[in-house]
Amino acid sequence: MKNSVNELVNRVIQGDKKAIARAITIVESLSDDALEILEKIEKYTGKAHIIGLTGPPGVGKSTLIDRLIRRYRKMGKKVAVIAVDPTSPYTGGALLGDRIRMQRHATDEGVFIRSLATRGSIGALSRATIQVAKVLEAAGYDPIIIETVGAGQADIDIIGSAHTIILVLMPSLGDDIQALKAGILEAADIIVINKSDLPQAEAYKRMLEVALSEDIDHKKIVMTEAIVGKGIEDLIKTIEEHKKTLYESGEIERRKREMLLREISGLIEITILRSLMRKVEREIIEKSSSGLYKTIKEELKKIKKIIEK
Ligand SMILES: Nc1nc2c(ncn2[C@@H]2O[C@H](COP(=O)(O)OP(=O)(O)OP(=O)(O)O)[C@@H](O)[C@H]2O)c(=O)[nH]1
Ligand SMILES: [Mg+2]
Structure with a gap:
């Protein structure tokens, strides 16, 4: 396998x-390879x-990303998009329009779009998101660009997983500002x-400025259509x-x-969890389940001992 990994990486x-697609599949599995x-x-x-x-369902995230891709391509940049769990209550995920829009980029060597499921991960953001990046x-x-639908935990999880966090909203009556996950507006x-073509766009912007008044200096509001x-x-x-400010x-x-901490903690969790589960499974099959807690206790003790050495 070593040679084929070398070849793949090259x-x-x-x-x-x-x-790249193959490497992502392997990396996503967080296996030894x-x-x-x-x-x-x-x-x-x-x-x-x-x-x-990130942003609530239906605000236009995919449309916006498509525009960003086109603009970045014009600037000569290679752009990648990782769409985390693209099932949205609004469009149900890959909407036909989305697919057609994105297909345009399929033959472009400078654009890579990949969906990641959050299935199987405890946090809403797939554990392997940073590794895939x-x-x-x-x-x-x-x-x-890492895209998450802000309908659950994922919008909060994006904090700490990217350098620049963009929250996308759209003009509405304003109830949605209250409904946003605590912390995301500030983060x-x-x-x-x-x-911004909608008639209440300017009023919405003013309302948002009021909601943000304390740290408006750090926040940049951009109107888009x-x-x-x-x-x-x-x-x-x-x-x-x-x-530039970050640097x-x-x-x-x-x-x-x-x-880095997030990435490593995900890796450690998965790796240790997997080997422990393998052991526990073997014990159950071989011995029946009695004494299981004793086994787990002893295994964890061993692991701790090795780590703390
Ligand atoms: N009026 C108006 N409609 C827009 C604009 N941008 C996007 N839309 C429409 O809004 C709808 C949702 O757009 P999407 O880009 O699929 O939104 P999304 O945030 O990716 O949706 P989910 O992935 O389901 O969360 C589509 O019908 C778009 O055509 C805009 O600037 N103005
Ligand atoms: Mg979308």
Whole structure:
């Protein structure tokens, strides 16, 4: 397997889309080969800008991302999108329009779109999201956009998983501001009011400014009309400015550390959990379940001993 991993990683570095897809599947599984791949690509990572984009269902996230992709491509950048659990109560996931929109990018070597299921992970964000981003980064994609539907825990989980957090909203009567998960409004680096063509857009913006009054300095509100591509240039400029501030203030180091900790904790959890479960399963099959807690207690003790050595 070692040789084939080497070969796979080489192809990833060269930007071979098939190899990237394969590497992501392996990395997502967090298997031993996943670690092998991550180890080999490490030296090609650490520079790409990772953007977390979240917002309630139906606000226009996919439309906006499509516009961002097109604009970044014009700037000569390779863009990747990781859509985390794209089942939304609004569109039920990959809506026909979404698919057609995104298909346009399928033959473009400079665009990579991948969906990740959150199934099987305890947190709402797939455990392997940051690792998958690393594969894409090693393949030369920058920026990498992580899209989550802000309908549950995922919008909160995106904090600590990206360098720049974008919250997308749309003009409404305002109940939605109260309904947003506590913390996401404050944590967002940029707030986009999409569908600014709707008549109540300006009033909504003022209401949002009032809601944010305490830390308005740090918050940039950008108005967009994704459906016709209005405001996209402004949004990209705002993202670039935020990135610059991150690096100038040193905040980027803190965010990177937080992401690393998250990534590693996911890896450790999965790896230890898996081997412990294998052992426990064997015990149950071989001996029946009596004495199970004793086995678990002893195994955990052994693990702790090794770690604390
Ligand atoms: N009026 C108006 N409609 C828009 C705009 N941008 C997107 N839409 C429409 O809003 C609907 C939802 O857009 P999507 O991009 O699928 O929204 P989403 O946030 O990705 O939705 P989910 O993935 O289901 O959460 C679609 O019918 C879009 O055409 C806009 O700027 N103005
Ligand atoms: Mg969508």
